[in-house]
Amino acid sequence: xxxxxxxxxxxxxxxxxxxxxxxxxxxxxxxxxxxxxxxxxxxxxxxxxxxxxxxxxxxxxxxxxxxxxxxxxxxxxxxxxxxxxxxxxxxxxxxxxxxxxxxxxxxxxxxxxxxxxxxxxxxxxxxxxxxxxxxxxxxxxxxxxxxxxxxxxxxxxxxxxxxxxxxxxxxxxxxxxxxxxxxxxxxxxxxxxxxxxxxxxxxxxxxxxxxxxxxxxxxxxxxxxxxxxxxxxxxxxxxxxxxxxxxxxxxxxxxxxxxxxxxxxxxxxxxxxxxxxxxxxxxxxxxxx
Amino acid sequence: xxxxxxxxxxxxxxxxxxxxxxxxxxxxxxxxxxxxxxxxxxxxxxxxxxxxxxxxxxxxxxxxxxxxxxxxxxxxxxxxxxxxxxxxxxxxxxxxxxxxxxxxxxxxxxxxxxxxxxxxxxxxxxxxxxxxxxxxxxxxxxxxxxxxxxxxxxxxxxxxxxxxxxxxxxxxxxxxxxxxxxxxxxxxxxxxxxxxxxxxxxxxxxxxxxxxxxxxxxxxxxxxxxxxxxxxx
Ligand SMILES: Nc1ncnc2c1ncn2[C@@H]1O[C@H](COP(=O)(O)OP(=O)(O)OP(=O)(O)O)[C@@H](O)[C@H]1O
Ligand SMILES: [Mg+2]
Numbered sequence: 448x449x450x451x452x453x454x455x456x457x458x459x460x461x462x463x464x465x466x467x468x469x470x471x472x473x474x475x476x477x478x479x480x481x482x483x484x485x486x487x488x489x490x491x492x493x494x495x496x497x498x499x500x501x502x503x504x505x506x507x508x509x510x511x512x513x514x515x516x517x518x519x520x521x522x523x524x525x526x527x528x529x530x531x532x533x534x535x536x537x538x539x540x541x542x543x544x545x546x547x548x549x550x551x552x553x554x555x556x557x558x559x560x561x562x563x564x565x566x567x568x569x570x571x572x573x574x575x576x577x578x579x580x581x582x583x584x585x586x587x588x589x590x591x592x593x594x595x596x597x598x599x600x601x602x603x604x605x606x607x608x609x610x611x612x613x614x615x616x617x618x619x620x621x622x623x624x625x626x627x628x629x630x631x632x633x634x635x636x637x638x639x640x641x642x643x644x645x646x647x648x649x650x651x652x653x654x655x656x657x658x659x660x661x662x663x664x665x666x667x668x669x670x671x672x673x674x675x676x677x678x679x680x681x682x683x684x685x686x687x688x689x690x691x692x693x694x695x696x697x698x699x700x701x702x703x704x705x706x707x708x709x710x711x712x713x714x715x716x717x718x719x720x721x722x723x724x725x726x727x728x729x730x731x732x733x734x735x736x
Numbered sequence: 737x738x739x740x741x742x743x744x745x746x747x748x749x750x751x752x753x754x755x756x757x758x759x760x761x762x763x764x765x766x767x768x769x770x771x772x773x774x775x776x777x778x779x780x781x782x783x784x785x786x787x788x789x790x791x792x793x794x795x796x797x798x799x800x801x802x803x804x805x806x807x808x809x810x811x812x813x814x815x816x817x818x819x820x821x822x823x824x825x826x827x828x829x830x831x832x833x834x835x836x837x838x839x840x841x842x843x844x845x846x847x848x849x850x851x852x853x854x855x856x857x858x859x860x861x862x863x864x865x866x867x868x869x870x871x872x873x874x875x876x877x878x879x880x881x882x883x884x885x886x887x888x889x890x891x892x893x894x895x896x897x898x899x900x901x902x903x904x905x906x907x908x909x910x911x912x913x914x915x916x917x918x919x920x921x922x923x924x925x926x927x928x929x930x931x932x933x934x935x936x937x938x939x940x941x942x943x944x945x946x947x948x949x950x951x952x953x954x955x956x957x958x959x960x961x962x963x964x965x966x967x968x969x
Contacts, residue, residue, distance in 0.1 A: 614831055615838065618824045625822030627786060629882065630810035630839025 455704045456697050461589035463696020464596035465651050469669055470676035470688040471603060472647030478683030479620040479640045482540060485547040486527075487673060488666025489554035490645050494520055494652030495661035496562060502569045502656075509569060509653050510591065516649045524645025528638040551666070558663035568660045584634030588657035595654050599647065600689055606643070607685070616640055620683075670714070675719050681732025691730055694718075737762045737921060738783075738814075738890055743792035745775075745782050751790070752796045754945030760890065765912065765922045767932040767953060770942035776925045777819050779942070780892050783923075784816045785809045797889065810839045813889035818898060819925075821879040825868025829859055832867045832878055838887025844887065852881040855911075873904045884915065891915070892923045897931075909935055933957045 469491060476484045497516050501507040507515070529551065536542035576587040607613040619626045619636045627633055659665075676695055680687025695715050702714030722730065738760040746752040752775040760766045770776050781787040783794060785806040793802045796814055804812075824832050833852060837845040853860035856877045862870065867878055876896060881889055893912065897905040905928060913935050916922050926932040933939055936953040943949075949956070957963070 468754065611838070614835055617827055617831075618835055621826050622819065622824050624786070625824055626835075627806040628784060628816050628818055628822065629808070629835050629886070630807040631835070632805070632807050640857055 450582070451703070451704060453581070454585075455700045455726075457580055457583045458585055459697035459700025460693055461585060461696070462699065463592040463693035464593040465655055465692075466669075466672050466676050467689045467692025468521070468596040468647055468654075469601055469650045469673040470692050471600060471685065472651075473670075474646035474677045474680065474683055474685065474688040475603075475607075475640055475671050476644040477677060478685075479616055480528075480543075480637050481551065482532075482543040482547065483674075484644065485544065485670075486550040486554065487644070487648060488670025488676050489551040489558075489593055490520065490524070490646045490666075491652055492661065492663060492666040493523075493554060494649040495656055495659075495665060496558065498651070498653050498656050499567055499569055499661050509571065509656050510595075513595075513650055513653045516653055517646045520641040520649035521646040523642075525638045525642035527645075528641035529634070532641070533634060533637065551651075551704060555663050555666070559611055562663065564662055564664070566660050566662050571657045574657055586658060588654075590656040592658075596651070599650050603643070603647070604685065612636075612639060672715060675715060679719055679722055679729055681729030682731065684731040687729055687731030737797055738923075739793075739795045740783070741793050742797075743779070743782055743789045743794070745778055745787050745789040745792075745872075752945060753782070755792070756942070756945075756947060758790075758940055758947065760921055760923060762889075762921055763916075763919070764937045765916050765924055765935055766836070767924045767926060767936035767939040768942060769926065769929055769932065769939060774942045774943055775945065778819070778924060779895055780816055780894050780923070783809075783814065783892060791918075802871055807839050810886055810888075813840065813887070814892070815883045815886045815888035815890075816892040817879045817883040817894065819894040819898065821875050823867045823870075823875055823878050823882065825866065827867055829867055829878060830863040830871070832882050833859075833885055836882035839886065839888075840885035841885065845885070848885055848887060852884055856881055872899045873901070876900065876908070880911070884920075888920065890921045890923065892925070894925045895927060896924075896925065897928055904932070930957070 473484060473487050476482065494516055498509050498512045501512045501515065502509060527550065532543060532546050535546045559614060573587050577584040578587050578590045580590065607616060615626065615631045615636050616639070619631060619633055623633055676692045677688055680691035695718065698714045698718050699711040703711030706713065740758045743753050743756040744751055756779060757783065768776050768779065778787055782789050785804050785808070788803055793800060795801065796812055799812065801809055801812060824835065833849055837848065841848060858874055859877055859881055864875065867875065870878060880896065896912070897908045900908060909931050910923060912922060922959060924932055924936060933956055935955040938951065939945045939953045939956055943947040
């Protein structure tokens with residue numbers, strides 16, 4: 448049994464990296480716009496279909512689709528914030544919640560209407576190529592997913608901490624009036640953030656599809672874990688989302704190992720409750736009010 | 737450089753400003769005085785484009801900026817150091833200053849940065865510190881420094897001495913005079929009436945939505961009747 452633990456943990460890390468990437472998008476949107484984006488899972492679903500159709504129709508390898516899907520979804524996220532979420536919510540946070548929820552319902556049902564509820568998968572030649580990682584053999588796509596997701600997290604960190612727009616994003620997140628008064632376009636910065644968050648989900652979709660599937664409901668499973676990740680890490684915390692995403696991936700894998708594959712996700716929610724019991728603000732959350 | 741005519745502005749059903757007109761010439765320090773809640777900050781925010789006026793016009797450097805966006809107004813050279821400082825607490829002092837040049841004077845950021853650090857040596861010692869951990873006085877210096885980074889032509893200062901110790905208040909007024917002598921026009925909103933009138937060229941007194949009184953600052957200081965009625969001195 449113990450010989451299986453380390454391989455399971457390594458496998459869990461690869462899943463956790465995807466959780467982290469999806470959660471990073473969500474936590475960025477929460478941290479800056481102070482809204483909970485219920486459409487996050489549906490956007491992941493749309494991106495999965497996007498990669499799927501690029502593969503089926505145009506023969507694109509899922510990884511080579513990243514440079515197409517990610518910018519496309521950045522623009523989609525930007526446009527959604529500017530064209531739908533901001534105008535329809537009229538600046539009231541409770542309205543934003545309803546607008547993003549409405550968007551997710553619309554997207555899910557459009558997907559159901561156009562693409563049916565059939566489960567679709569992408570068959571890539573390297574899906575079962577195994578890579579030896581220490582004591583474990585891990586499918587190549589999962590290894591790629593891990594490193595690509597970590598690379599994305601690093602790029603995102605650099606953008607937020609080292610660039611002009613990143614500085615503006617951090618300024619708007621905490622002091623909107625001050626940001627306006629130095630000439631930062633607040634609405635535009637919000638839209639850029641929403642775009643970046645959506646692009647994270649798009650990259651996650653490209654990394655996910657070689658070992659996963661797509662249906663119109665696929666977003667739910669992920670968004671639930673992503674919300675858990677964000678809350679566990681501390682709402683709006685970058686490092687928190689990263690660490691708790693990886694952690695939840697490992698916990699899920701270990702629970703799968705001991706309780707059986709189908710019960711793996713129980714571990715996620717048990718860990719969630721236990722950790723919040725002792726750290727109500729999350730792993731990296733500031734203890735305020 | 738600034739001409740304000742007939743500004744009406746407010747929130748909800750209430751008009752806080754009911755027809756305010758004023759002007760500021762290049763090189764002046766103009767003080768706006770008035771009791772709490774009378775609408776001084778509202779006027780500043782109309783000038784900065786944050787509150788949209790219901791009537792009236794604002795012209796700056798010959799261009800109509802009524803209803804323009806805050807970023808366009810900063811770009812035109814009108815900056816505000818707001819009441820309550822509004823610095824970015826989660827960013828370092830250096831980043832706060834750099835963001836001051838976000839919309840304007842970005843090309844001369846380095847030299848302006850040096851100049852401001854010379855003006856405020858205490859900020860230079862704390863460039864890597866998070867702005868939220870500065871003392872109140874240091875935060876006020878940072879807010880002013882951030883405003884200056886945009887090389888404004890006109891700087892609005894909304895209660896810059898709020899919460900400062902008497903010694904720091906004195907220093908603040910000296911500083912305002914100093915940056916004015918460097919060529920910057922200033923609109924000063926203050927509760928320290930005597931000190932404000934001491935450095936201002938002209939002053940306006942806001943009462944019940946209108947300017948009840950305006951004139952040369954020295955005259956206001958000298959006139960005992962005005963002092964009593966309007967300034968409570
Ligand atoms: N965002 C807002 N929404 C509603 N009412 C507001 C808002 N901002 C200010 N007010 C009201 O408008 C009036 C004028 O406020 P303002 O801040 O302009 O006063 P002020 O002259 O700057 O006062 P102080 O000297 O205390 O700073 C006040 O009655 C205030 O309650
Ligand atoms: Mg005020």
